[in-house]
Amino acid sequence: MAQEAVGPPPEETLSLWKREQALLKARVVDQDTEAWQRDPAFAGLQRVGGVDVSFVKGDSVRACASLVVLSYPELEVLYEDSCLVRLTAPYLSGFLAFREVPFLVDAVRRLREKEPSLVPQADHRPHGSTTDRAFCGSCRSSWWTEMGCSTPEVILLPRGFGVACHLGVLTDLPCVGVAKKLLQVDGLEKDALHRDQTRLLRAGGDSFPLMGRSGAVLGRALRSHDRSSKPLYVSVGHKMSLEAAVRLTHSCCRFRVPEPVRQADIRSRDHIRRTLGGPQPPAPGRRARPVSRVAGAWRSCRGGRCGWGPSSQGGQAVGGRSRSGQPPGSLVARPQHGVDAAPSPRHHRKARRPKAWPEGGPQDPSGEGRTPEAHSPGPRTHPEAPDPGAQER
């Protein structure tokens, strides 16, 4: 049932979205609200989270949303929740949240239900006791922070409100925005100046402000790792100052992409491969071996349905594998080939025309009422296989 592209969102929907963003934006807090954020070493911070949504190649509807929680500062995965979902909104630059956030909110909800102790801000006390758990969710290009009541205008997006803010406000969790590519807004571009400034970033942690034509600071370009020359673009998500966001991001980077995001990315991809099998649409140019690979254990979703279809609904859907001695195909022992965000060559073909509604139509941005189709729940207790060498250029 691969859905087809239908068409661009109605103008009125965009208006609604913009309005929604404006409303949520008013609740964003762009300052440090947690004690650990002020500490040079983030003492007191014990958990960081990451989220990501991966897509199925030839499918504009199916995707996998993952949420992970890592220990800090060790950065070991303590919890993973990967869930197949059906997208209902098209990708539109500037409105990414309406496409992905609902599923992330769901994931956060499940985390709260299943593993309250790992929920960011779980110990948050109104009067400011130290928060020993922070959830710095991220979505490839965005982490999050919490909600609040101020109005920051230092966000690296058209209307100054992206996924990090969106998710942060909806979940009431701390967030940071991180992008791998520079979003060109307010005059920002990769001009000579930008490259020069980038060149000056010598060591991991170095950064420079991204200033729009207007002079406003939209975020900061950060060299996330000593051996990574291509910067990361950090912006305020919520409940954290830009400075703290940059520091935290840096401290979470074993490679260019912050570990929480990276893990969510790797795992969401993996989940797709396991549940949907190898490259679905036979990649032209190379015929895949017709026979199923190793064990059928890979696709161990219930009913041989691979978790798709109206089988499991709302909630646990604890399918197939459980950490109790499952075949090596289980999440825990599989070697990660997912190396690292590879440097992207600039020569790239154009293949872009997303704006379309996958299926239903506009949907509730509040994140209620989603229906996971397959779900790999549960806390894991073992850090994944060691990372294969991931080199930055």
Add this chain to the structure above:
DNA sequence: GCGACAG
């Protein structure tokens, strides 16, 4: 030879 909007 290329490109320009998070994913």
Add this chain to the structure above:
DNA sequence: ATCTTGTCGC
């Protein structure tokens, strides 16, 4: 995002 390749630069 995804694919694939390969490393910079206009």
